[in-house]
Amino acid sequence: MLYETTLRGLNNKPQTASVTLTDGKGLGVRISMQGKVRFQFRYKINGRSKRVDLGFYPDLSLRVARDITEQCRSWLAEGHDPKLKRSMSREKTLTPVTVRQALEYWIENYARENRVNVERIIIQYQRHIFPFIGHFPLEQTETRHWIECFDRIRRGIKGKRKPAPVAAGQILQSTKQALRFCRVRRYAISRELDDLIASDVGKKQKPKDRVLTDVEVYDLLNSIQNQKGTFYLRYLCKLLLIFGARTQELRLSTFDEWDLERGLWTVPKTHSKSDKLIIRPIPSKVKPIIEFLYKRHGHTGYLLGELKSCETVSGSGCLIYKRLKHKESWSLHDLRRTFTTKLNDLGVAPYVVEQMLGHSLGGVMAVYNRSQYLPEKLVALDMWCEWLDLLLNPSDNVVLIGAARHG
Missing domain, CATH: 3.30.160.390 (Integrase, DNA-binding domain)
Known part of the structure; x- marks a missing residue:
């Protein structure tokens, strides 16, 4: 002894x-x-x-x-x-996996292929997590360290950043997924966020129901026609409204997706939130727009001429309602909801609308029905383009509800 x-x-x-x-x-x-x-x-x-x-x-x-x-x-x-x-x-003790390394491991090995908003997530981490606890060893990090980061997001920083309770909840959810991914792969182990939910650190994003009125749609189309706003936003909004596409589908769109001979726009899986191919017919009224954009931007490869970040596009899009002097705010995503609502009001079958949105059909149809309903989609989009034309330039004997402002 x-x-x-x-x-x-x-x-x-x-x-x-x-x-x-x-x-x-x-x-x-x-x-x-x-x-x-x-x-x-x-x-x-x-x-x-x-x-x-x-x-x-x-x-x-x-x-x-x-x-x-x-x-x-x-x-x-x-x-x-x-x-x-x-x-x-x-x-393992002397060279531990840091918070930053763990989150970047998830980003590179999962998020880049499976999360369409990965660039936004990276920016959020660079802004709200890495500067404060990015260098901490993950396995030694306590729940309170994470809470401090989420509270900073929720409350904002006076004179620097606005309070963002919804963003705090979103960052929590993505981080929980990231830590689980690292844990399952035995890259690094942490369960400090397991018991937290969005309402513990901020707010859940409430389901939105904003649909633009006919007058608001007219205001938008009229401003586009009169070349108000940047070129990028004008054509982005116009195509969002026509196709009901997600913003990212057009933001990332390249000319090789557009087949004018066959009249088809094919959104690749990598640009689709649902990780599925989306095929939309190109209405005859839209083909000249694509041809014009190709002449202008063909050398860049991008439909809209450049690749902008989702934050830049989203931030600019959220300010359009102010320029148009609309009382109630709306976002670019609300154009997609407007598209859906208006087409259903025009009598387009719901399953056709769902297909154009890139949603999966429910029930047995999701398993066995692989039809793209291209003829039905084309009829619907042609009718929709005609409706938008009449809204912007109504004929003497046609009155659209809500369009009396300019009639």
Whole structure:
């Protein structure tokens, strides 16, 4: 049995020869001729004697050395070589996976292929998480560290950032998914966010029901016709309204998606939120627009001439209602809801509208029905384009409800 007093008396005291003392259970110390006291754990695997150095006294106390010995004995009982397990454990402790590394691991190995809003998520992390706890070892990070970040998002920073309770909830959800991904893959382990829900750190995004009135749609089309606003936003809004597409589908759209000979716009899976191919007919009234955009932007490869970030496009789109002096705010996504509502009001079958939106059909149809309903889609889009033309330029004997403002 070893004692602290014995070790203190031997430490840094030169010896005539190296000395080995035992404490029991495989733990011992080896004292060099220079008086260096080193703890060692000795064990056998398949009858072969082995040892692992635990550290020098007094940097490592006798009590801690005994605790490490118990861990080594447990590893040995489980069939692991203590020397290898200790080396792996020390490497994990000395070079831990940080919060930033864990989130970036999820981004590169999952989100880039499966989350269409990945660029927005990256910006959110760079703004709200990485500067504050990005360098923290993930497995040592406590719930309170995360809460501080979410509270900062929820409350905002005076003079710098507005309060964003919905964004706080969204960042929590994506981060929980990221940490689960890392945990399942055994890249890094943390369960500090498991018990949190969006309402604990901010707010859930409420379902939206904003649909533009006929007057508001007219105002938008009229401003586009009169070239009010940037070129990019004008054509983005026009095509969003015509096709009912998601903003990202047009923001990311390249000319190779548009087949004017066959009259089809094919949105690739990588640009689709539902990870499915979306095929839409191109109405005859829209073909000249695509041809014009190709002449103007063909050399860039992008339909709208450049690749803007989702935050830039969304932020600009949310301000259009102010320029048009509409009392109630609306976003670019509300154009998609307007498209859906108006087409249903015009008598277009719901399953055709759902197909144009890129939604999966429900029930058995989702499994067995692979039709794209292209003829029905084309009829619906032609009728929709005609309706929009009449709204903007009504004939003398046609009156559209809500359009009296300019009639």
